[in-house]
Amino acid sequence: MTDPLAATTPATLAERVKADGVEFLLATFVDMNGKPCAKLVPVQALDELEAGALGFAGFAAGAIGQVPSDPDLIAMPDPSSYTNLDFIRPGLALVHCDPYVDGEPWPYAPRVILKNLLAELDSEGITAMVGAEVEYFLLKKDADGTLVTADARDTSGRPCYDARGVTRMFGHLASISKAMNSLGWDNYANDHEDGAGQFEQNFKYSDALQTADRVVTLRYIISMLAEEADMTATFMPKPFTDRTGNGMHMHISLWKGDQALFPAEDDARGLGLSPLAYSFVSGVLEHAAGLSAFLAPTVNSYKRRGAVTTESGATWSPTTAGYGGNDRSHFIRVPDGNRIELRGGDGSANPYLAIATTLAAGFSGVRADADPGDPGKKGVPQPGAAALPPTLLHAVDALRADPVLIDALGLDGRVAEYYAGVKQDEFFRWHNTVTSWEVDNYLTAV
Missing domain, CATH: 3.10.20.70 (Glutamine synthetase, N-terminal domain)
Incomplete structure (x- = not known):
């Protein structure tokens, strides 16, 4: 583009x-x-x-x-x-x-890793186009340091798309929208998301590298303009136990010159996808466990993924690696034949690494001419869909067992092992920290 x-x-x-x-x-x-x-x-x-x-x-x-x-x-x-x-x-x-x-x-720099992967695709004449949905909370701290919603009137259990909540935050949302449009990013929507204090602002898809750059830049812009208004913007996956968490969904399509490679007029499965697109989906699903180390790369990510319920009644976070049609309960949603939406990513994802590893996984399916099987039905997981990792440590173990993702990061596996080590250390630092939950449950248990 x-x-x-x-x-x-x-x-x-x-x-x-x-x-x-x-x-x-x-x-x-x-x-x-x-x-x-x-x-x-x-x-x-x-x-x-x-x-x-x-x-x-x-x-x-x-x-x-x-x-x-x-x-x-x-x-x-x-x-x-x-x-x-x-x-x-x-x-x-x-x-x-x-x-x-x-x-x-x-070779350990995330932008370099993505550029190396895109160079491989370019050698085959293929361009990856990506759109990203950036979700975040706007918060303040009480006198005692407790995090609270920046808009004190934003207290509903189901505030999604609330016109009043958007209007009360008009100044902030408009400033971000104007900033994106001044940069030529084509902001097309700004909305109140599913949790109290949560928002999403969208910009038009672009080539993979430009979108990754824009996600990093937008997080910076949102954070700085929030601070100007004495607020804190957080992209943390699950800052509140009882609220929906922050996702970072990615919309992906492949092109060869001006030809879109995903859509097909004749699709017996009814999703409008080409055989190549189905193979790409199959590759992503096959490597979903290892991909989780990049799509959901923090300890906190799995508080979002593993949430049983929220005030709104939904978590919007898939727990199995399946796909389906225009249904947001799937790991991969197919809203139309032009693209797929990968819903496994959250607000802590590094966009360069998330995009690079997803493309590598998808192309492993394309090169193997793989087939993902029939899609899941509405509200029903795809039959046989594997469970996604329940913790960061499980995701790290899956990455270490995935040669496709290891190879995608380069340097004969050394980059993948370094990254896995960083994430393993992160998990054990959290695991070794005594929390108030443990004190409440064990202090006088025996």
């Missing part, structure tokens, strides 16, 4: 900065947990940034495959990702960077 601003925006980073009157650039990348890392670069140092003079201590940045003795990560900017942020601070812009080490792209 072409950049909607390409016709009017200068092509080089220097020209874009000059045209927008930018004074500072956030040179940004994310670690494997999705944490945005950046340095604030004055435009006077743009030449140094583009020449590879901007170094980061990788171990300090986060989970990105380095130890303290390793050489610097060098942030190399991608001019196509330039984003003017003057609505946050006048004179501020952002550019996504690919970390390099010793002159080579760093």
